[in-house]
Amino acid sequence: MADKCDLCLLGLIILSSLLTGISGVEDHVFISSGENVRLSCNNALPDCKSKTTWTYSNRFRHSVVVELITGVIKKKDTERHERLSLESDCSLNIKNVTEEDYGSYTCQQYVNGQKQGPDARVSLHVLHVSVSSSSSSSSSSSSSSSSSSQTEISPGRSVTLSCQLYSLFSCDDLVSSEGVELLWVNQAGVDLKTDSRYQILSSSSSDQYRCIITLTTTLLNEDNNREWRCRLTHRNQLKTSVRYTVKYSGEKTLFSDRFVETFTHWLYSS
Known part of the structure; x- marks a missing residue:
């Protein structure tokens, strides 16, 4: 129950931030589909393997916050988990980005179960x-x-x-x-x-x-x-x-190549 409340609270925080406008809310990363992207966790602690949680929110595609990765354990209930990895500096790597990956990503740091510092949010366009x-x-x-x-x-x-x-x-x-x-x-x-x-x-x-x-x-x-x-x-x-x-098309290229070959042969034969 406590976990559900935490997720609901996180969702409300992200949604509230989005509704306030774009300026000053979070870092913005622009990427083309098909490329790989690295999202930085700006509040990273020295050792993040067991203390980092990345979540994803998109009010157009998900009504709740989706937990993507905790430490080095990827959440298997997400369709993109095979494309995710966590760097040693807590950054989130996403391979082969698709247009469905756009949204708000949030990095949180924990020590002994207590959240440390502010959330690091990244908006992916x-x-x-x-x-x-x-x-x-x-x-x-x-x-x-x-x-x-x-x-x-x-x-x-x-x-x-x-x-x-x-x-x-x-x-x-x-x-x-x-x-x-x-x-x-x-x-x-x-x-x-x-x-x-x-x-x-x-x-x-x-x-x-x-x-x-x-x-x-x-x-x-x-x-x-x-x-x-x-x-x-x-x-x-x-x-x-x-x-x-x-x-x-290949037919067009083949025709062009044959035309050039024939013309060249004629030119040198005359």
């Missing part, structure tokens, strides 16, 4: 890109879950890349209060809004808790192996980005 493409005769869609993705498509298709930032905080707060900005740029880092062949649209989800920026364009022959990046900056500092590389 996850950047994720999904892809859809279509042509006049057919359409297809796929999603990206890594920081560098490729999709096999073909010239003439219209492709839309949707870059979304998953967060516990509203998009308006992130943009206006924290100076978070999402941009689609080319390999040289040039904002694609300056190129008329790209349609760039910024918006937020219906619940206002996801910042979204989409890129739509019709693919050209020369777009094969072209790279676009969704870049996230926080107060004018680059925090993370997702790369998307266009890769045309």
Whole structure:
């Protein structure tokens, strides 16, 4: 019963902190899906193996606080436990981050059963890109879950890349209060809004808790192996980005290779 009360109290504390706004509440970590992340426990004691508890809260996905890890014992009732590990400095490692990992993480320290110092809270924001493409005769869609993705498509298709930032905080707060900005740029880092062949649209989800920026364009022959990046900056500092590389289908590549081979043979034979 006491454990349940402790969890309820912790949940109320985290929820209260989230409702007060973003500034000054906790540390903020921005990461792209598919990458590994390390969350620091800023109030760590010298020996944390048996004295550290990490919990996770997300009011959109869980109505209660989920205990992720205690010491080096991972809680088996969490779907992500195989991706978690505890560092010697009490930091929490999460491998292969997904968009569902966003939320508030809390590190607590205990000595002889008594909590020591304030909670160390970290808000994890996850950047994720999904892809859809279509042509006049057919359409297809796929999603990206890594920081560098490729999709096999073909010239003439219209492709839309949707870059979304998953967060516990509203998009308006992130943009206006924290100076978070999402941009689609080319390999040289040039904002694609300056190129008329790209349609760039910024918006937020219906619940206002996801910042979204989409890129739509019709693919050209020369777009094969072209790279676009969704870049996230926080107060004018680059925090993370997702790369998307266009890769045309094998038939297209094979045809091109045969054409080049035939043309080269003809050129040297004439």
